[in-house]
Amino acid sequence: MKPKIFIHNNKEALARSLADAFVQASIQAMVQRQRIHIALSGGSTPTILYEMLAKEPYLGAIDWRYFHLFWGDERCVPADHIDSNFGVADRALLKPVQVPGRNIHRISGDADPKTEAQRYAREMLAHVPLNNDGIPRFDWIFLGLGADGHTASLFPNNDTFDSFTTIARHPQSNQKRISLTLPVINAAKKVSFMVTGENKRDIVDTILRQRSGFENYPAGKVNPADGVLEWHLDTAAANILQAAV
Numbered sequence: 643m644k645p646k647i648f649i650h651n652n653k654e655a656l657a658r659s660l661a662d663a664f665v666q667a668s669i670q671a672m673v674q675r676q677r678i679h680i681a682l683s684g685g686s687t688p689t690i691l692y693e694m695l696a697k698e699p700y701l702g703a704i705d706w707r708y709f710h711l712f713w714g715d716e717r718c719v720p721a722d723h724i725d726s727n728f729g730v731a732d733r734a735l736l737k738p739v740q741v742p743g744r745n746i747h748r749i750s751g752d753a754d755p756k757t758e759a760q761r762y763a764r765e766m767l768a769h770v771p772l773n774n775d776g777i778p779r780f781d782w783i784f785l786g787l788g789a790d791g792h793t794a795s796l797f798p799n800n801d802t803f804d805s806f807t808t809i810a811r812h813p814q815s816n817q818k819r820i821s822l823t824l825p826v827i828n829a830a831k832k833v834s835f836m837v838t839g840e841n842k843r844d845i846v847d848t849i850l851r852q853r854s855g856f857e858n859y860p861a862g863k864v865n866p867a868d869g870v871l872e873w874h875l876d877t878a879a880a881n882i883l884q885a886a887v
């Protein structure tokens with residue numbers, strides 16, 4: 643399916659658009675009395691969304707009891723480490739909006755990576771509804787994008803179609819990571835990329851205009867088989883695209 647591309651004037655507008663989508667998801671969950679299984683992305687981009695969700699008008703408009711939160715990846719560091727994706731979300735969102743503890747399914751960055759990757763896969767299998775191929779089918783997966791085309795912690799030449807979780811190392815920092823794999827990402831009902839900043843412009847252009855070799859980048863392999871793919875960009879990240887339109 644072709645991706646839906648949303649170009650927002652700035653990252654505040656991008657965050658507001660996604661915060662509005664969270665409200666809609668909460669209303670739908672309440673009406674249908676159904677849980678929502680979400681995998682949050684790592685990195686710094688989502689922080690503005692978390693902080694917006696933790697303030698009015700969103701604070702009182704979302705019933706977090708319906709949301710079960712997972713992560714697309716985690717750095718192998720303790721939760722109180724500056725690099726922890728869980729730590730970023732916990733400070734900016736989970737604690738302020740009081741997400742129930744039983745709804746938080748974090749990857750323990752301070753556990754043995756191999757053991758934790760296997761445990762996290764079991765936790766997904768235990769909580770997230772499976773598709774016909776037995777793959778956890780998230781309602782909504784958020785992804786960021788690295789300038790090298792990585793997403794989650796799937797790096798070029800190190801992305802995998804095996805199992806549901808994988809252990810990776812950041813090519814520059816060599817930091818160990820635990821990540822969802824492409825089969826889980828591509829099984830989702832909805833995948834939303836959140837990408838801001840001029841430094842992502844070239845890779846965004848390569849992937850979204852399917853320039854030669856785009857499919858070699860892990861982010862270029864994200865294409866939900868039976869779901870919606872959204873790219874939420876600010877004008878800085880979408881600049882070339884806009885010029886092309």
Ligand code: 6PG
Binds near residue numbers: 688716793
């Ligand atoms: C991580 C991520 C990674 C991130 C991108 C973008 O744990 O680092 O999940 O895929 O989303 O590197 O990071 P920024 O949002 O900081 O640019």
